[in-house]
Amino acid sequence: MANQASNHKQALVIGGSLTGLLTARELSDHFEKVLILERDPVHAAPESRKGQAQTRHLHGLLANGLIIMKEYFPGIDDEFKAGGAFIGDMGEFIHWYQYGAHRIKFKSGFISMSMSRPFLEFHVRRRVLNLPNVTLIDACAVNELVTSPDRNKSSVCDSQNVQARTMLKSMKQI
Numbered sequence: 437m438a439n440q441a442s443n444h445k446q447a448l449v450i451g452g453s454l455t456g457l458l459t460a461r462e463l464s465d466h467f468e469k470v471l472i473l474e475r476d477p478v479h480a481a482p483e484s485r486k487g488q489a490q491t492r493h494l495h496g497l498l499a500n501g502l503i504i505m506k507e508y509f510p511g512i513d514d515e516f517k518a519g520g521a522f523i524g525d526m527g528e529f530i531h532w533y534q535y536g537a538h539r540i541k542f543k544s545g546f547i548s549m550s551m552s553r554p555f556l557e558f559h560v561r562r563r564v565l566n567l568p569n570v571t572l573i574d575a576c577a578v579n580e581l582v583t584s585p586d587r588n589k590s591s592v593c594d595s596q597n598v599q600a601r602t603m604l605k606s607m608k609q610i
């Protein structure tokens with residue numbers, strides 16, 4: 437979708453894992469600024485981190501997830517492949533062992549990929565942070581959500597991270 441930012445000024449995403457990153461990608465079409473706050477330190481590398489579910493595990497990116505990622509980030513499947521990800525028909529390449537026997541392989545028509553979770557997240561994060569209106573602040577735990585007294589304004593968060601506090605303050609003044 438073309439960038440449609442927007443009627444809306446700013447969006448805050450708490451958590452910079454896969455859901456947070458993909459949410460930020462979608463919001464970037466509708467908000468002038470999108471800020472992601474992530475508790476873990478995050479570097480520009482495919483590294484494992486504490487808050488990453490399934491970190492250091494092999495990750496099966498199922499067919500629909502791959503379709504959605506390709507829509508959001510054209511060519512990302514080529515980046516996955518170039519980095520060593522495995523791609524294939526799910527019915528053909530998965531060895532499915534159940535109830536004491538291997539299931540028969542078949543052509544399902546569903547194309548999926550397999551790679552490590554840090555590798556997947558690194559590529560998605562790189563694409564999201566290339567968007568001019570998306571910022572990620574890492575090492576920033578959100579402690580609390582605070583609404584304005586009239587509950588009319590967007591929620592703001594209270595964090596000990598100085599950079600985050602400064603940015604949130606400036607966002608409130610927009």
Ligand SMILES: Cc1cc2nc3c(=O)[nH]c(=O)nc-3n(C[C@H](O)[C@H](O)[C@H](O)COP(=O)(O)OP(=O)(O)OC[C@H]3O[C@@H](n4cnc5c(N)ncnc54)[C@H](O)[C@@H]3O)c2cc1C
Nearest residue numbers: 451452453454455456473474475487489490495496577578
């Ligand atoms: C062993 C295992 C194997 C799996 N295998 C697969 C698989 O093969 N394929 C598949 O599709 N799915 C798999 N999953 C599921 C998949 O990992 C999860 O669905 C996915 O991680 C959910 O992503 P998320 O972004 O919603 O949440 P999470 O990955 O839990 O991310 C939450 C993020 O928020 C951050 N955060 C938390 N609290 C705060 C705070 N207070 N302030 C700021 N940031 C905060 C965390 O650091 C983290 O980055 C597996 C899960 C496990 C546990």
